[in-house]
Amino acid sequence: MSQPVETPAAAPAMEPLFGEPDKPVRKRRSRAKELLEGSNEPQREAVLHEGSPLLVVAGAGSGKTRVLTRRIAYLVSERDAHPGSILAITFTNKAAAEMRHRVADIIGNRARIMWVSTFHSACVRILRAELHRFGYAREFSIYDDADSKRLMQLVCSDLGLDPKRHPVRKVLNWVSNCKNDLVDHESAGSRAGLGEESYPEAYAQYQLRLRKASALDFDDLIMLTVHLFQAFAEVREHYRRRFRHVLVDEYQDTNHAQYVLIRELCGPSDAGAAAPAPTDQEAPQEGAIDPPELMVVGDSDQSIYAFRGATIRNILDFSTDFPGARTIMLEQNYRSTQTVLSAANAVISHNDGRPAKNLWSAAGDGDRIVGYVADSEHDEAQFVASEVRELVEQGRGTYGETAVFYRTNAQSRAFEEVFIRTGVPYRVVGGVRFYERKEIRDVIAYLRAIANPADDVSVRRILNVPKRGIGDKSEGAIDALAQKAGIPFSEALRRASETALAPGSVKKITGFVDLIDEHRQLVADGAPAHDVLASILDRSGYHAELQGSKDPQDETRMENLAEFLAVAEEFATQASTVDLDGAGAEPNLVGAPEPDPSLPAFLERIALVADSDQIPDAESGGVVTLMTLHTAKGLEFDTVFLTGCEDGILPHQRTLTDPGELAEERRLTYVGITRARKRLYLSRAVSRSAWGAPQHNPPSRFLGEIPDRLMDWRRLGSAVTSWQNSSATARYRERNRIEGFASRVDSPRAKKSIELAVGDKILHTSFGLGTVKKITGSGSNAKAEVDFGSMGAKLLAVQFAPIEKLD
Numbered sequence: 001m002s003q004p005v006e007t008p009a010a011a012p013a014m015e016p017l018f019g020e021p022d023k024p025v026r027k028r029r030s031r032a033k034e035l036l037e038g039s040n041e042p043q044r045e046a047v048l049h050e051g052s053p054l055l056v057v058a059g060a061g062s063g064k065t066r067v068l069t070r071r072i073a074y075l076v077s078e079r080d081a082h083p084g085s086i087l088a089i090t091f092t093n094k095a096a097a098e099m100r101h102r103v104a105d106i107i108g109n110r111a112r113i114m115w116v117s118t119f120h121s122a123c124v125r126i127l128r129a130e131l132h133r134f135g136y137a138r139e140f141s142i143y144d145d146a147d148s149k150r151l152m153q154l155v156c157s158d159l160g161l162d163p164k165r166h167p168v169r170k171v172l173n174w175v176s177n178c179k180n181d182l183v184d185h186e187s188a189g190s191r192a193g194l195g196e197e198s199y200p201e202a203y204a205q206y207q208l209r210l211r212k213a214s215a216l217d218f219d220d221l222i223m224l225t226v227h228l229f230q231a232f233a234e235v236r237e238h239y240r241r242r243f244r245h246v247l248v249d250e251y252q253d254t255n256h257a258q259y260v261l262i263r264e265l266c267g268p269s270d271a272g273a274a275a276p277a278p279t280d281q282e283a284p285q286e287g288a289i290d291p292p293e294l295m296v297v298g299d300s301d302q303s304i305y306a307f308r309g310a311t312i313r314n315i316l317d318f319s320t321d322f323p324g325a326r327t328i329m330l331e332q333n334y335r336s337t338q339t340v341l342s343a344a345n346a347v348i349s350h351n352d353g354r355p356a357k358n359l360w361s362a363a364g365d366g367d368r369i370v371g372y373v374a375d376s377e378h379d380e381a382q383f384v385a386s387e388v389r390e391l392v393e394q395g396r397g398t399y400g401e402t403a404v405f406y407r408t409n410a411q412s413r414a415f416e417e418v419f420i421r422t423g424v425p426y427r428v429v430g431g432v433r434f435y436e437r438k439e440i441r442d443v444i445a446y447l448r449a450i451a452n453p454a455d456d457v458s459v460r461r462i463l464n465v466p467k468r469g470i471g472d473k474s475e476g477a478i479d480a481l482a483q484k485a486g487i488p489f490s491e492a493l494r495r496a497s498e499t500a501l502a503p504g505s506v507k508k509i510t511g512f513v514d515l516i517d518e519h520r521q522l523v524a525d526g527a528p529a530h531d532v533l534a535s536i537l538d539r540s541g542y543h544a545e546l547q548g549s550k551d552p553q554d555e556t557r558m559e560n561l562a563e564f565l566a567v568a569e570e571f572a573t574q575a576s577t578v579d580l581d582g583a584g585a586e587p588n589l590v591g592a593p594e595p596d597p598s599l600p601a602f603l604e605r606i607a608l609v610a611d612s613d614q615i616p617d618a619e620s621g622g623v624v625t626l627m628t629l630h631t632a633k634g635l636e637f638d639t640v641f642l643t644g645c646e647d648g649i650l651p652h653q654r655t656l657t658d659p660g661e662l663a664e665e666r667r668l669t670y671v672g673i674t675r676a677r678k679r680l681y682l683s684r685a686v687s688r689s690a691w692g693a694p695q696h697n698p699p700s701r702f703l704g705e706i707p708d709r710l711m712d713w714r715r716l717g718s719a720v721t722s723w724q725n726s727s728a729t730a731r732y733r734e735r736n737r738i739e740g741f742a743s744r745v746d747s748p749r750a751k752k753s754i755e756l757a758v759g760d761k762i763l764h765t766s767f768g769l770g771t772v773k774k775i776t777g778s779g780s781n782a783k784a785e786v787d788f789g790s791m792g793a794k795l796l797a798v799q800f801a802p803i804e805k806l807d
């Protein structure tokens, strides 16, 4: 669906523009010099370039993002560009905030009116202003991944699609790919392969339902903006006039729809398609304005979203797409040691058909890369935890400057368990995300139902949450009425009396409708989002239900809701302090942020919050960051642990037979390696548990591509390292591993019997981390019901189970 986005946040890949951030803003004369200070020649050229479209292609850590940021500052401070005429596209909201902050160091608060945002956020702003032209209401909802999935689930069951053969996710991806390629449902028929014959119909139904709910999914945001520009020349022209400078980071990960969007904005104007490239000397003529100046930066070796429609064609064909384009290459890497860089270069050089690059570093060789072969994923995690502690204890590193990368989210569990036990502070990026927690999703559904009456998915989600006696039967009757009368579900709720439902049920439904209406009135009266939120938590009974519960998890839920309320309050404060001084200078500018603490504005903001936006800032965090390789793009850390270097993990199992996908896995590895500034660790486990059974993976083929001289192998595995020997030996080793671990856990238990209480956290040798939900019996008969998250709930004999109580 939407591209997950990553951010320079834990360790911003951007140094302050001027030495110390608190220095008073210097005189303008010296700004240009300062902005260019320390830059190498091609970097300077990229900052100074004027006129024709500009492509900066360069390997990792060569300063692409830095150049882009400095160029913005230069445009405003030296070329008198109005901040409101700048559109900068970054990969995450956080990266956008970071960039705006840097520029604000120079031009002050006026930086706030620049459009520095992700593709999705920029499109939302355009659509809010323009989408009515397609007959949409201004208060459309934005469906995130989970909402889209729910909706598609309804479609699939309507069409009678067998979920085994046609998993919802698969159908949704198919639709998403269509949208990324700007193929609408009418013309999607020819894309359906064998077995996918019903997908175009699913696409059509899905769009119909979205439309009925006045909702857009993430992919629609881009596609509809493109459609708008293509359908209404005056809209396109308006934004071309507005944005005189367009800058795009991570261009290698743009998909076709995003490319067309940029082309609509910055391509040659229709009339003058064959005209020579515009230069800055040409005065704009009446009616025919030069295209905006375009700068894109990227690295085709870091293209890692092909599976979501991204195409490096956009980089390769830039000069054809944008006639007269200039290309600048950067070759010096400022991030990493030569050792790290040589390893990265060695790996990526195994990909075919890429232009040779000559990336070098002046940072010296630095430490060799530490290699480690662990017996199991637990051993691997132990090793990482003890290395991290040692680095910190010896003053050679900090938690905040350390990251652990893995290929798939599920791999984080082993690290979490060991980190908790050994007291290494950490944060998982992209695990169970805040905005995906049930309670948060529930209240967002309330807010959406209030903001957008047609949002059926949201209304149905909270119809009986908390329980108010509107059960499946009532919902079914309302649904039937909605289908029969061809009206939205929420409309049918109002006509509940027309169904055969008992008066008691109708009354309950009316109560719900009144509750929502009452809050809709609050919004209409101008109440800010946090007031609406506080009121609905109270009046819906949601808060009271959690408060009355004895389940300790509900306590956590209350904390999360409190945090969410704080988010809403903070949003209102920020919204009301936006300085409009810059916007005032040019009253015709549209889209400058308005001080808008309203519910729709708040919903828009949270709909676009990406998981990686939760990366703690280095200052506030000071914790180890655990994340997938995809999330790591654009970031940098002093110390990087790249774990699970096994064939079947990295490269991922399903890519092993496809050379194209294998090449993408190699690029992913390249991204991972090049995040490291000083120290890189590569580890693998001889055995790891998968679906309850041990799995024995050979070493990653990418490890073999790194020259030996760069590696310092700390451990090559125990005597029995043969992964081929999967049967008897493996079982023996696996048993030993568990018993070995259990006996370590057992020893303190033998001395002192375990006492557990509800809410305690425990560690089980096989099930991992769990929370005690219930205790029955006592002494040697004590039994605990424990929630092991994704492993399910288990009943354990407290004194005999291989468990350890965590503090």
Ligand SMILES: Nc1ncnc2c1ncn2[C@@H]1O[C@H](COP(=O)(O)OP(=O)(O)OP(=O)(O)O)[C@@H](O)[C@H]1O
Pocket (backbone or CB within 6 Å): 012, 013, 014, 015, 038, 039, 040, 043, 058, 059, 060, 061, 062, 063, 064, 065, 066, 067, 299, 302, 333, 334, 335, 633, 634, 635, 636, 674
């Ligand atoms: N001329 C320079 N002098 C000093 N430091 C520099 C210079 N150019 C870049 N850097 C630093 O090098 C690091 C990498 O820069 P940056 O993140 O902009 O690279 P990038 O090309 O965007 O990398 P990636 O491909 O990983 O996104 C940053 O810490 C940046 O501040």
Ligand SMILES: [Mg+2]
Pocket (backbone or CB within 6 Å): 013, 064, 065, 066, 634
């Ligand atoms: Mg970058």
